[in-house]
Structures are given as structure tokens and as C-alpha cells.
Amino acid sequence: MFNKKKSVSSNRKTDLKKFKINSGIIVTLLLIAPIMFTLIAYPDTFYLSWNVGRGGFLFAMVFIAAEVIASNQKINSKKFFLIIGLLNLTIGYFIAIEELGLKESIRAAAPIYNVQIQESWTLMWDFIIMVLYVSICLSILYGKKGYKIAPAGLVFLAGIVVILSLDAFFPKDTLGPLQYIVPMYLQIDQGVIRLIDSSIMDLGPDSPLVTARDNMLTLNGLQGSMNLIVFWPSAGVHSMIIYSLIMLIFFLKMRIPLKRKLTYFIIGTIGTAVINIIRILSLSLFALIVSANPISWQSFHSIAGEIIFIPWLFIYVYSVLFLENRLARKLQALKV
Secondary structure (H helix, E strand, O other), X not given: OHHHHHHHHHHHHHHHHHHHHOHXXXXXXXXXXXXXXXXXXXXXXXXXXXXXXXXXXXXXXXXXXXXXXXXXXXXXXXXXXXXXXXXXXXXXXXXXXXXXXXXXXXXXHHHHHOOOOXXXXXXXXXXXXXXXXXXXXXXXXXXXXXXHHOHHHHHHHHHHHHHXXXXXXXXXXXXXXXXXXXXXXXXXXXXXXXXXXXXXXXXXXXXXXXXXXXXXXXXXXXXXXXXXXXXXXXXXXXXXXHHHHHHHHHHHHOOOOHHHHHHHHHHHHHHHHHHHHHHHHHHHHHHHHHOOOHHHHHXXXXXXXXXXXXXXXXXXXXXXXXXXXXXXXXXXXXXX
């Protein structure tokens, strides 16, 4: 009789162990469930542009999955019931936004808070809800250390909230400090394009081919002429903010010397600045070579930044983690 009870207890422990092995996948699915629901139910809202659609959710999913699955943390299965209730509330929000008039109510409140761009204002609340959902879920499942489980995904979502709020309240060049870097980027863009035109390929018959003055860019290429007024979001300043937030969170987790942290941060900052220059350069070359039509150019402009920046951020962060893990293994081997 005693052996039978022991056998039943052993089987329960085995089942729980199996559950815990797969807990990272289960938690990931729960955390990204509102995004998956919205993607399936309202796919037309998932533009890749950071301030137009919900494309940022897709990149957040990648960060969340990469961190939560890899963490393989033990959790109490009873807490899943709380998560399910919170999940229903979050999905209810997205249904209300799209079908029950909540979006119009949020827009109606915009003048009260002196909002300048309503599109950024309404989209901001989608990301706020996801920040709350992910952070509360992590807190319920893992307690005080929850923020350490998926910092990149959470900070990425919070970074988008910051950028959208800045765009909503301080659009274009009204937030002066963020605009200061734009003329420098445009001067570099002008120099690189002229170098390409003189040394690599003919980009247009007119001269001057490109002229940068303050935040104005004039392009005269194979497809005609185009005048661009560049503000800080289009120059990729928002990507620098998101990069800084994510790296700071990672550095809080990593137990490495401050000197190495600063080295990684400076290298990444330079890399992000180069990515921003490449972004502006790609937009200029598109107008010079492919199309100077404003509609076609705007379509490319809406996705160019995220296509370039997000892969760079992901690769750089995990390159740092790979290098540090490799260094840690070497140090451990030397001690042995």
C-alpha cells in the first residue's frame, strides 16, 4: 500500500517536472497571446512603421520569446489562472479599440491634453496596455525578479511608448534637443551620395545632385527632384533612445566590470548612429534611383528604419551576451 502511494506521488512529480521543462514556451505563448490575437483579428493594423501601426509588437515578440524560453524558470502552475484572467482583459481592450468605439473616445480626449498628433496618441495606448500586461504577468509568475526574465522585450515596448508620447506632444522640430543631430546626419548623407555619384555610379544628371541645409534635403536624381524636410524621428533619433534603454537594462543584469559595460555601450552607440546614417542614405538613394513619387517614397520610408535598426539591435545585444558567456567559460576553465 505504501509503495503504491509512493508511485503515485512519483508520477505527479514527473508530470510536474515535464511541465516545468516546457514552462518557458507556455509563458511565452501567454505573454504574446494578445499580440497574436490582434495580428489574426486585425492584420491590417500591423504596419512596420513605428508611429503608424502595430509592427513594433512583432519585434517585441521576438525579444520576449528569446529571453523567456531561454530562461527556463520554474513557476507555480496555479498562477496561470490569474494570467488567463488578465489575458482576457487585454484582448478585450483590443476588441474595444477596433470594434466598440474606444479608439474614438481616446481621440476625443486628445485635445484635453494638448495632443498634437492623434495617430501617435491612440497608438501609444496599445503599447501602454502591452507594457502593463507583460510586466504584471512577469511579476505574477516570477515575483520581484520578473523584470529580469524578459527585460529587452519589456523595455522595447516601453521605449516605443516614450517615442510615441514624444511624437504626440512634441511633433516635428518642436522638441529642439532631439533635432540638433539632424543637420549633421544630412551633411554626412550629402557627402556620401556625392562620393557614390563621382566614384561608383551616376545617380543623376542634375547638379548639385544633393544639397543639405539645416534639416532640408534637396535631391535631383534619375527619377526627378524631391525636397525633404527631415525631423528627428525620420533621422532615427528614436532608435538611439530605444537602444540606450535596452542596453542599460541589460547592463543591470550583467555582472561585468564597468569599463567593459561602457565599451560595449559606446561601440553600440556608434553602430546605431551608423545605422541611422544608412537609413537616411537608403531613403535618399530611393528617391534618386527608384522613385521620386511622394507616395512610393513614403511607403518605403515607413518601413526602412525598422528593417535596418531592429535586426542590428537584436544581433548586437546577443553578440554581447555571446561574448560575455564565452569569456565566462574561459575564466571558469582557467580556475579549474
